[in-house]
Amino acid sequence: MLRAAGFEDSPALTVQSTDGEIPQGRELSFAWLSGTVMTGLTSVLLMGAALYVSFQGQDTFSTAYAALQLAAPRIEQPTATDIMAKSSRLRPIAATRSDLEIIEAAIRQNVDGREIIRNQPFTRIRATLATTATSLSADAPAYDPVAILNKTQPLKVASLDIATDVYGTDVDGEVAVRQAAMPANFVPTRSISDQSAAEFVRGVAEATFFTDGPPQALAYASFGLSNNSPTPGVADNLLTGIAENVTVMPKSTLGADKGQGRTERFLTVREVGPLADTLVRNGFTSAQVVMVENTLANLIPAGGLPAGIRLRILYGPLTSDPNSLVPYRMSIYRPDGTQGDRHIATVALSDTGQYVVGLQPDWVEFPEEDVEQINVGNLPTVYRSIWETGRKHDLDNDTIERIIGMFAYDVDMTKRITAGDTIEILETAATPDAEPELLYVGLNLGGTKRQLYRFTTPDGTVDFFDPDGETGKRFLNRRPLEGGGxxxxxxxxxxxxxxxxxxxxxxxxxxxxxxxxxxxxxxxxxxxxxxxxxxxxxxxxxxxxxxxxxxxxxxxxxxxxxxxxxxxxxxxxxxxxxxxxxxxxxxxxxxxxxxxxxDPLSVKLPKDNVLAQQYRGEFEQTMAQINDLMARDPAPVSVAQAN
The missing domain is CATH 2.70.70.10 (Glucose Permease (Domain IIA))
Known part of the structure; x- marks a missing residue:
């Protein structure tokens, strides 16, 4: 039956292929068998490695193919309003402000008994607090409330005789003023004559006694009074004041519990300058700057980026430093041109940690103002944000620590900022003989603005006081342990x-x-x-x-x-x-x-130091002069650092 089905008796298989008596096809080749097995194993390993890399979440923004192209093809896409691709909902966008200006004012100063009036430059910073923590502030010292105590102590001796006595008129050069006693025989000219004074009095009297209506006269009206008040002279609404101990929270904080995500920044280069300066202020490390400059050596002018150039920087987290974001990709655009033609170049971070030329990202319409995407998970603490903003504007570490110490008793530095929080700083301009000196700081957090003004008492003690004449230092620390816990x-x-x-x-x-x-x-x-x-x-x-x-x-x-x-x-x-x-x-x-x-974190605590009453008049004059400097237009030579 087996033979009828096609089976037959045949010799067994053998590996002795040299046996001539064995019919052809009965030999086994070890070389063929091992080659087949190795091919299968290699295929499995290659496919497994590809799947492993894919599911590890590694991002590749540039490839060897992209590196061969210096110009990206035109992308025909409709204008997008969301700067994050593949998102099911619009990401909130916040306009960012980062202005560093030089202002000049005529200052009256007493030098060796002589009164000198001269123009003095001041540095004024108005900036939005950084909403992204980058490598720019990665080496900032850990938050330690007790260490901040040393930064809030008043300066016993002024390190510089700083003049803020603003003179009403600008002067050319330097003017020396000498005061002398009025001569005894000097008679000032009359402002009005006796006849004009008599006519004024007669007119007021006639208007009072010979008119049918009520007399017209000047009177004082309090802001609190109202014509609708049921009681004459009593205000109908006198309850005014400033909200104390108010915490402003985002409407939704679901993203705050998630890990850091990507965010994108759009900015404009305001003046010609080296590319490295712009990169450093936006979170590139020194090593990364060198890589980017080498990659774009043939595309960027030797003199630096021209004014008006637009930059688009994408940030994302690194596993090695989860508290900081690094630039994943940077694209450079011309300020004019049609869609797709404005793109100059793009550099992107590869998986090997190198910046190479990449393809142009999907087109988006550039906003008129500098903006940054808000990611709730990326919002840094107040402490880290002040460090990031200060480093971005080239403030030295001592000044940044002083600013943090001035507000550390009123503000919980471990809380996250709110998008749109701002800071204002006024300093004397640096000179060959002296370092900049801090004059004023205004911090706006959650809609509440706190202001501190520098004031020097006659004994030479220098400290910062709020408009009520109180320092920012409280007599109790709210988080009394190392690091704040x-x-x-x-x-x-x-x-x-x-x-x-x-x-x-x-x-x-x-x-x-x-x-x-x-x-x-x-x-x-x-x-x-x-x-x-x-x-x-x-x-x-x-x-x-x-x-x-x-x-x-x-x-x-x-x-x-x-x-x-x-x-x-x-x-x-x-x-x-x-x-x-x-x-x-x-x-x-x-x-x-x-x-x-x-509640230790919200109770209103008394201030540790209050300005003596005899200095209040002089302090209010100092506040008015500093406020005048903050309201002045910048000098013709100004540096607006939107980068």
Whole structure:
């Protein structure tokens, strides 16, 4: 039956292909078999590697093919309004302002007993706080509230005799003014004659007694009074003031919990300058600048980018530095030309970390103003944003730290900024003999503007005061531990993490690694220094004017302290731990006013220093002069750094 089906008896297969007696086709070749197996394995490995790279999320904005093309083909696409491709919803866009201007004013200054009037330049900065943290501020020091204390101390001796006494008229060169006593025989000319004065009095009297209507006379009208008030002389609405302790939050913060994403920036080069200056101010490192310049060596003029050139920079995160964004791609466009013809060149970051020439990205209509895409996940903290903005405008580190210290007691520096927050700075211009000196800082966060003016008292002490004559420094620190900690639980009712019942949380929990130093929030005397149930190792400090602070869950106390010890603000009193009823290492911090518990992060705290009343008149004059400088038009020689 097998033979009938086509089967037959045949010799067995063999690898002895040299056997001539074996019929052809019965030999096995090890070379053929191994080649077939190796081909299959190689194919599997190559396909697996390709799939692995694809699913790792690596972005390639340039290829070897793109590197061969210096000019991108024209892209025929409809005008897009969304600068992020493949998005299901429009991304919010914020106009950015970044102006550095030189203003000049005639300043009156006393030099060696002589009054000199001369023109003096000032540097004025008006900028939107950076909404993207780049490598420009990557090396900024970690936020440490106690270290900021040293930056808020008043200067005992003025490092420079800064004159802000603005003279009413501009002068050419320098004018020396000498004051002398009026001669005894000098009689000033009359402004009006006796006859004109008599006619004025007679006219007022006739208008008063010989008219049918009510007399016409000058009178004072208070802004608070209203004709609709039911009671004469009583205002119908006198409740005015400034909102205190208001926190402005975005309408939606869903993106804040996600990782950093891509964002895009559109800007205009305002004046001719080296390409490197523009790149550095926009987050390129020195090594990246060299790569970009080498890549675009044949496309960029030797003198730098001409004024009016438009730049489009795409930023994205790196795995090695999740807190900073790096430039993924930069495109350069001409200010005129038709769609597609304006593109000059594009450089993009490859997977190997090199910037190479890339294809033109999808066309979008350029906005008139400089704008940047808002990504909630990318918004930096106030602390990081001030560093980023200061570095962008070439402020030195000491000045940036001074600015942060001036507002650190009123502003939670660990909170994220709101898109559109701004900062204003006024400095003296740098000279060969002196460094710039800070005169004024205005910080606008969430619609609330805070202003601090430099003022020098007759004894030579220099400090910054708000319009009410108070410094930004509070007598209590709201986050009294190294680095400020991470806010884990706020003041108020909550579900207790251990007992699972709804209880009042009497303070705030600031998480930090075990052993992190804890500081005294202000000057005072220790009244409690031992274990307390629930709090573990606890310290209580009595301050002036009925203020008390408490510190719980310490791992250990600082040596040499006890009940009755006097401590100063910023002095180490213990170290972070997890003693008592705690689920992890953190500081439980409480503030009491006259025995009543309050929210340490929002309660209004008294200022540490207030300007003496005898200096108020001179201080108000200084404020008016600085405000005049902030309102002046820039000098003909100005630097508007939108880049």
């Amino acid at each position: 991470t806010l884990r639980s706020r003041f108020g009712y909550r579900i207790h993490p251990i007992f699972k019942t709804r209880r009042l949380h009497t303070g705030v929990d600031l998480a930090a690694p075990t052993g992190t130093p804890i500081y005294a929030a202000g000057d005072g005397v220790i009244t409690y220094y031992k274990w307390q149930s629930g709090y573990g190792n606890k310290v209580e400090i009595q301050h002036v004017n009925g203020y008390e602070t408490a510190y719980g869950h310490m791992s250990r106390y600082a040596d040499g302290l006890g009940v009755g010890s006097k401590v100063r603000q910023g002095q180490v009193i213990g170290y972070v731990g997890s003693t008592g009823q705690s689920t992890g290492p953190h500081l439980h911090f409480e503030v009491l006013i006259n025995g009543n518990l309050v």
